[in-house]
Amino acid sequence: MLTNHIRNFCIIAHVDHGKSTLADRLLQITGTVSDRDMKDQILDSMDLEREKGVTIKASAVRMNYHYGDEDFELNLIDTPGHVDFNYEVSRALAACEGALLVVDATQGIEAQTLANLYLALELDLVIIPVLNKIDLPSAIPDEIAADLSSLLGVPVEDMIRVSAKAGTNVEKILPAIVEKIPPPQGDNQNPLQALIFDSHYDSYKGVIAYVRVFEGQLKCTDTLRMMANTTEFKPVEVGIFNPFMHSTEKLEAGDVGYIASGLKTVRDCRVGDTITQLNNPAPKQLHGYKNPKPMVFAGIYPVEGEDYDDLKEALEKLQLNDASLIYEPETSQALNFGFRCGFLGLFHMEIIQERLEREYNLDIVLTAPTVEYEVILRSGSSTFIDSPVDLPDEGEIADIREPWMDLWIITPTDYYGSVMELVRKRNGVYVEQEYPAPNRVQLKFEVPLSEIIVNFFDELKSRTRGYASMDYQFKEYRSGHLVKLEVLISSEPVDALASIVHKEQAYSKGQKLVSKLKRLIPQQLFEVSIQAASEGRIISRATVKALRKDVLSKCYGGDISRKKKLLEKQKKGKKRMKMVGNIEIPQEAFMAVLQLEED
Ligand SMILES: Nc1nc2c(ncn2[C@@H]2O[C@H](COP(=O)(O)OP(=O)(O)OP(=O)(O)O)[C@@H](O)[C@H]2O)c(=O)[nH]1
Numbered sequence: 399m400l401t402n403h404i405r406n407f408c409i410i411a412h413v414d415h416g417k418s419t420l421a422d423r424l425l426q427i428t429g430t431v432s433d434r435d436m437k438d439q440i441l442d443s444m445d446l447e448r449e450k451g452v453t454i455k456a457s458a459v460r461m462n463y464h465y466g467d468e469d470f471e472l473n474l475i476d477t478p479g480h481v482d483f484n485y486e487v488s489r490a491l492a493a494c495e496g497a498l499l500v501v502d503a504t505q506g507i508e509a510q511t512l513a514n515l516y517l518a519l520e521l522d523l524v525i526i527p528v529l530n531k532i533d534l535p536s537a538i539p540d541e542i543a544a545d546l547s548s549l550l551g552v553p554v555e556d557m558i559r560v561s562a563k564a565g566t567n568v569e570k571i572l573p574a575i576v577e578k579i580p581p582p583q584g585d586n587q588n589p590l591q592a593l594i595f596d597s598h599y600d601s602y603k604g605v606i607a608y609v610r611v612f613e614g615q616l617k618c619t620d621t622l623r624m625m626a627n628t629t630e631f632k633p634v635e636v637g638i639f640n641p642f643m644h645s646t647e648k649l650e651a652g653d654v655g656y657i658a659s660g661l662k663t664v665r666d667c668r669v670g671d672t673i674t675q676l677n678n679p680a681p682k683q684l685h686g687y688k689n690p691k692p693m694v695f696a697g698i699y700p701v702e703g704e705d706y707d708d709l710k711e712a713l714e715k716l717q718l719n720d721a722s723l724i725y726e727p728e729t730s731q732a733l734n735f736g737f738r739c740g741f742l743g744l745f746h747m748e749i750i751q752e753r754l755e756r757e758y759n760l761d762i763v764l765t766a767p768t769v770e771y772e773v774i775l776r777s778g779s780s781t782f783i784d785s786p787v788d789l790p791d792e793g794e795i796a797d798i799r800e801p802w803m804d805l806w807i808i809t810p811t812d813y814y815g816s817v818m819e820l821v822r823k824r825n826g827v828y829v830e831q832e833y834p835a836p837n838r839v840q841l842k843f844e845v846p847l848s849e850i851i852v853n854f855f856d857e858l859k860s861r862t863r864g865y866a867s868m869d870y871q872f873k874e875y876r877s878g879h880l881v882k883l884e885v886l887i888s889s890e891p892v893d894a895l896a897s898i899v900h901k902e903q904a905y906s907k908g909q910k911l912v913s914k915l916k917r918l919i920p921q922q923l924f925e926v927s928i929q930a931a932s933e934g935r936i937i938s939r940a941t942v943k944a945l946r947k948d949v950l951s952k953c954y955g956g957d958i959s960r961k962k963k964l965l966e967k968q969k970k971g972k973k974r975m976k977m978v979g980n981i982e983i984p985q986e987a988f989m990a991v992l993q994l995e996e997d
Pocket residue numbers: 411412413414415416417418419420442479530531532533534560561562563564
């Protein structure tokens with residue numbers, strides 16, 4: 399097809415504003431998916447993936463659309479919904495010339511609405527504003543159209559008001575796409591430049607790269623090369639999604655489609671990389687390649703030791719489709735064998751945790767998440783550590799630096815004070831504010847990442863009755879007066895309970911932790927001492943008194959089966975305990991470090 403009959407676009411929205419529902423409707427009205435085949439939210443194909451074991455991920459769908467006596471090819475590219483995947487979002491946007499900006503007419507502009515909009519504007523995308531959920535009684539489309547109009551600098555009449563759920567007005571979007579979004583540029587005669595904007599692993603065809611061809615063309619007989627990663631490969635197949643994988647003879651400049659690479663890991667096929675031809679390479683790669691770096695780290699351990707292999711297998715499987723998840727085996731004296739995992743951010747961590755629990759049915763313990771610290775040594779060298787256990791001896795350390803983030807929060811103005819207080823409590827620094835809409839304020843802060851990885855988002859939501867939204871981005875490493883806070887149980891340091899904290903908080907955190915542990919550690923047959931220590935000093939101390947626990951004393955008479963039952967019950971209770979030396983510590987205690995903020 400001639401490129402002037404192609405339109406490449408994506409849908410950007412804040413979470414839950416209706417992106418997937420709208421995509422479904424568009425596929426339906428263009429006849430890409432028949433009504434009968436219409437499965438709700440075809441673009442969210444995680445369930446399908448799970449059921450079939452192979453992936454049918456349609457995150458780039460070709461729709462045919464007849465308009466004004468001409469046939470058009472509309473490529474809809476899906477964008478990931480979470481802040482932690484901002485980089486992936488930016489690459490998906492880079493594959494398009496335009497974007498539908500979907501805003502919920504009951505909610506208005508939210509943090510991701512703005513974050514995604516700014517990404518799209520940076521890439522010079524044409525924006526088509528769409529107000530969704532106009533069927534809801536609580537919708538205030540006039541007000542929100544006015545807000546959007548002043549934000550985008552376009553007339554109120556330009557907002558397309560739809561109900562993606564009911565299908566109302568959705569048909570008005572297609573002509574707008576054809577008329578407003580420019581066709582792709584590019585020349586089939588130039589050397590090949592194809593941008594990878596997503597990928598997934600397929601057990602038969604290897605890694606499938608989702609590509610947008612900018613220049614040149616490619617066939618399945620060509621030998622190809624990733625320009626940043628330098629991997630060379632011969633494709634197994636090339637094709638398009640309509641909405642499922644459909645092989646074609648070639649992909650040309652302007653096209654969106656897939657290359658089945660035969661590669662075994664998504665790590666060899668990085669989002670943002672440029673694919674070219676081995677024997678006729680492009681002079682340079684497309685702009686914007688970056689290797690996303692994990693920012694948040696935590697240990698993941700099976701509750702039951704025998705689940706270790708299952709956990710390992712589950713992580714391997716998750717990593718097949720998620721190049722940004724990293725893990726390596728780790729042993730902890732308290733939690734035995736597990737994995738140290740790295741995530742892009744707190745939402746990424748939650749997603750992985752949830753998938754391990756729900757999809758793989760695993761009972762896991764997550765240790766307190768940490769960030770990656772840069773430790774400057776007195777010797778002049780520096781090292782990065784992501785676990786308090788790896789911190790060098792205090793005497794060797796000249797400085798510890800930690801990652802700081804830019805943080806944006808949008809909230810109704812009523813909660814202004816409460817949000818300010820929350821961020822201050824987390825050592826954040828106020829930078830500026832803007833009013834993207836009446837009664838809504840966008841606050842910008844700088845904040846240490848370590849302060850927002852535990853319970854921050856939940857607290858923000860509860861303080862603002864669910865109305866605030868946030869977005870954050872790495873800014874820089876800064877010196878932070880950081881120290882290690884250790885916990886000693888019966889004079890033995892317990893690695894899984896150690897943390898790195900701001901010096902001025904060490905004392906209060908140490909005290910809280912000790913009193914919490916005192917409540918959580920059950921009485922044993924002997925006295926147990928709990929201490930918190932930092933910089934070589936004991937900050938706080940408590941004792942759990944000895945107790946002789948005799949479950950059988952409850953049994954009078956000689957009912958042997960009842961005795962057996964009680965012993966059985968006691969054994970089970972013990973299973974959820976971890977032995978540290980000869981002391982039983984419940985799982986909960988390891989989470990205590992995490993939950994200090996809540997007290
Ligand atoms: N009443 C009404 N509900 C809608 C409409 N569009 C979407 N919804 C509902 O809003 C919720 C979120 O819709 P999704 O399409 O999943 O939103 P999304 O933006 O894709 O959400 P994420 O995938 O989480 O980013 C669902 O419960 C939809 O049924 C609409 O036009 N009217």
